[in-house]
Amino acid sequence: MRVAIVWNHDHTGVINRFGQPCPDEYGPGTFETLAAALQEGGHETLLCEGDKGLLTKLERFMPPDPQARPSGIVFNRAYGIQGEYRYTHVPAMLEMAGVPYTGPSPLGHGLADDKVITKRLIRDRGVPTPNFRVMRRGTESTGDLRFPVVVKPRHEDNSFGLQLVHEPAQLRQAVEVIVTQYAQDALVEEYIDGREIAVALLGNGELEVLPMVEYDFGDRETRLMTWETKFVAAAPPPKICPAQIGSSLATVLRDIAVATFRACQCRDYARVDLRIDRSGQPFVLEINSMPGLSMDSPYVLAAMTAGHSFSSLANRILDVAHTRYFGIGISRTAGEEIRLPPTAPGTSEPRRR
Numbered sequence: 001m002r003v004a005i006v007w008n009h010d011h012t013g014v015i016n017r018f019g020q021p022c023p024d025e026y027g028p029g030t031f032e033t034l035a036a037a038l039q040e041g042g043h044e045t046l047l048c049e050g051d052k053g054l055l056t057k058l059e060r061f062m063p064p065d066p067q068a069r070p071s072g073i074v075f076n077r078a079y080g081i082q083g084e085y086r087y088t089h090v091p092a093m094l095e096m097a098g099v100p101y102t103g104p105s106p107l108g109h110g111l112a113d114d115k116v117i118t119k120r121l122i123r124d125r126g127v128p129t130p131n132f133r134v135m136r137r138g139t140e141s142t143g144d145l146r147f148p149v150v151v152k153p154r155h156e157d158n159s160f161g162l163q164l165v166h167e168p169a170q171l172r173q174a175v176e177v178i179v180t181q182y183a184q185d186a187l188v189e190e191y192i193d194g195r196e197i198a199v200a201l202l203g204n205g206e207l208e209v210l211p212m213v214e215y216d217f218g219d220r221e222t223r224l225m226t227w228e229t230k231f232v233a234a235a236p237p238p239k240i241c242p243a244q245i246g247s248s249l250a251t252v253l254r255d256i257a258v259a260t261f262r263a264c265q266c267r268d269y270a271r272v273d274l275r276i277d278r279s280g281q282p283f284v285l286e287i288n289s290m291p292g293l294s295m296d297s298p299y300v301l302a303a304m305t306a307g308h309s310f311s312s313l314a315n316r317i318l319d320v321a322h323t324r325y326f327g328i329g330i331s332r333t334a335g336e337e338i339r340l341p342p343t344a345p346g347t348s349e350p351r352r353r
Contacts, residue, residue, distance in 0.1 A: 001330055002062045002072030003043045003318065006050045006090055006101075007031050011081050013051025019083035020183045023160055030294055031077065034314055038075065041315035043330075050078030050090040055097050062099070069326060074101035075318060077290070085155070087113050087290065102321040104289045108265040112289035115154055115187050121263040122284055127256045129284045130275075132189035138175030142168065148191045150224070151175060153182040157288065164191060164224055192275035192283050193223070197243055199257035199272045200291070200302035202316065204324050207261060209254045210302035214243035239298060241305045253282055260287050268321045271299050 008022065009031075035045040046061045048054060062072025074094055080086020087109035094101045104112065111117055119129045131145055134154070142149075151174040152162040161182055163174045171188070178186035196217075200210040215237045217223040245253065257272040264270075264287050271291035276282045291299040295310070303313045322330045 001043050001322075002046070003038050003075055004046045004048055004058055004061055004072060005031055005035055005038070005075045005077060006048055006054065007077045008050050008079055008081055010049055010051070013049055013053055014081055015052060017082065021082045022080050022086055023156065023158075023182075033310070034075065034077070034293065037311040037314040038318065040311045041318070043318075050076075050093075051081065054090070054093060058097070058099055064098075070098070070100055072099075073318065073322060073325075073330075074099055075314075076101045076103050077293075079290070085110050085113055100321065100325045102268050102317055104265060104267045104270075108267060109289050111264045112266060112270070112287050113155055113157075115152070115286050116185070118260075118264055118286055119189075119284075122256075122260050125259050125263050127259050127263070127284055128282060130189040130192055132187060135171075135175045135186045135188055136179055138172030138186070142171070142188070145188065146190050149188050150191050151178060151186050151188050153178050154185040154187050156182055156184075162224070164222070191224075192277050192285075194275055194277040195243075196223075197245070197253065197274045197276060197282075198298040198302070199253055199274065200269075200299045201257060201261050201266075201272065202269050202303070203320055204267055207258050209257065210299075211242035211305040212245060212250070212253065213298040213302050214240045214245075216240050239296075239301055241298075241301050249276070249280060249282070256282060256284060260284050264289065267324065269299070269317050 011021070031047055035047055038045050046057070048057045058074070062070065065071050076090055076094070078090040080089050083089070088106035091101060091104070091109060092106045095106065111121065116132070116134055119132060122129055133140065133142060133145060147168065148164055148166045149171070150162060151165055151171070153160060161178050163177070165171050165174050175186040175188070178184070196215045198213040200213070202208040202210060216239070217237050220237070253274060260272050261270055266287065266289050269291065271288045273285045273288070274282050275285060291297065293300055300310065300313065308316065319329045
């Protein structure tokens with residue numbers, strides 16, 4: 001099958017440079033390896049930019065066939081170029097053009113990308129999440145919030161702008177940094193002191209919950225996954241997979257991760273980040289609707305612990321999306337579904353949490 005891998009690397013393919021730019025920058029490493037993995041699954045691939053020329057390229061690569069289902073599918077890895085709710089831009093283009101793709105719809109990405117909406121949605125389902133306030137000045141009432149608090153942009157990922165604030169006197173400056181640098185509200189939520197767990201999910205109907213990943217902070221003074229911790233520190237916290245969690249707590253974590261996935265209308269694959277406090281109470285921090293696929297990412301680590309190779313994982317995600325659209329898995333030839341054995345190696349993707 002023809003598979004177009006859509007990403008954002010060259011940010012010049014827009015009519016105007018206007019609005020909040022995407023702060024992330026990505027090199028071609030993982031995307032080329034992703035293409036090789038899909039080729040291993042028998043697919044013809046094209047790597048292309050998610051910009052104003054996207055639909056023209058896709059129409060040439062996967063021309064329409066009015067007598068059959070679409071001749072191709074997009075493996076969407078586009079994080080957007082600029083403006084608000086950047087994750088929604090490429091899926092919206094593909095929806096309009098009638099091109100199937102991996103991952104959530106524009107609505108699903110929008111819900112998951114808005115950390116405040118995520119928290120309200122999951123609270124409605126009884127899923128625990130830290131108490132919070134939304135601020136623009138930092139002088140708003142904190143109500144019953146307990147310090148320390150975590151201050152972060154409402155919409156960014158990769159822990160951009162994340163700060164730990166220990167007392168009310170520091171709050172105004174922390175909020176001003178978010179509003180000034182990221183042109184958006186600041187989410188202020190209670191800091192949960194304890195363990196941090198990532199739960200990777202795969203599928204749609206009956207979700208597969210992959211082995212859980214724990215960040216091992218050891219005796220570090222800052223027990224928080226900031227941007228600096230992830231990408232600047234000489235030695236980021238090691239990841240433990242499978243995390244050592246008792247069976248009853250593991251069941252609770254699985255249930256609330258699945259409930260979060262459903263509440264935010266995610267599809268195909270996602271990762272839920274949680275904290276477990278000192279008393280054993282879990283709290284959902286957020287959900288990543290398009291988690292990183294680097295070899296050192298928690299999602300790939302969880303999948304490989306479950307027995308996948310990078311190639312089998314990539315092709316499985318594609319197959320899950322195809323089944324969601326058409327009710328059957330992708331075929332190499334008529335009636336023969338792809339079933340890749342779990343082998344070994346993987347890939348590397350620059351900077352993606």
